[in-house]
Amino acid sequence: GAVVSQHPSRVICKSGTSVKIECRSLDFQATTMFWYRQFPKQSLMLMATSNEGSKATYEQGVEKDKFLINHASLTLSTLTVTSAHPEDSSFYICSASPEGGTQYFGPGTRLTVL
């Protein structure tokens, strides 16, 4: 089946620093990937749609200058949380799907900002 990986799985950083999270499709190419954020005991909230070779499409209320998305290849999308603050602490999950297929999720990245 389709496999999506994320790195790192867990990161702790100081307030004001930037953190980069990688999402990779391991056995298929993905022109589109999605980034979600999930707070404890809550649902997955779509942050943005990452498009290979073009700008990401952000959902309403998501600051594009704070959450930088780069989809440089058909197997890699990165999310950079710039100038992170404690309120950015969350579980960040990416997803991708093979052409016309089901969305598969990465294992998630637990971000803790001190």
Added chain:
Amino acid sequence: GENVEQHPSTLSVQEGDSAVIKCTYSDSASNYFPWYKQELGKRPQLIIDIRSNVGEKKDQRIAVTLNKTAKHFSLHITETQPEDSAVYFCAASRRSGNTGKLIFGQGTTLQVKP
């Protein structure tokens, strides 16, 4: 905007009983409805999905029904087992190739008591 409402938020059943989770979507153009199971700290795992041209789909103990007119869809789990305990999310999407973003319901925490 697009919205998916999910009920109940928590559900407790005895082992062997059935469990039903219901969702309502607002976007009449939605045509793909997956259900995901998420265990604590893990990625969401697809358990079953249904497309808008089908009214019902079954896979062993799990079934999903769709009423397009009423914009309702439901997950049915029969003969529940303790390992079914998890958070279940419904989602809706305008699926077009691999670009259809998922809008998630709020989630249902299912507890199956031995």
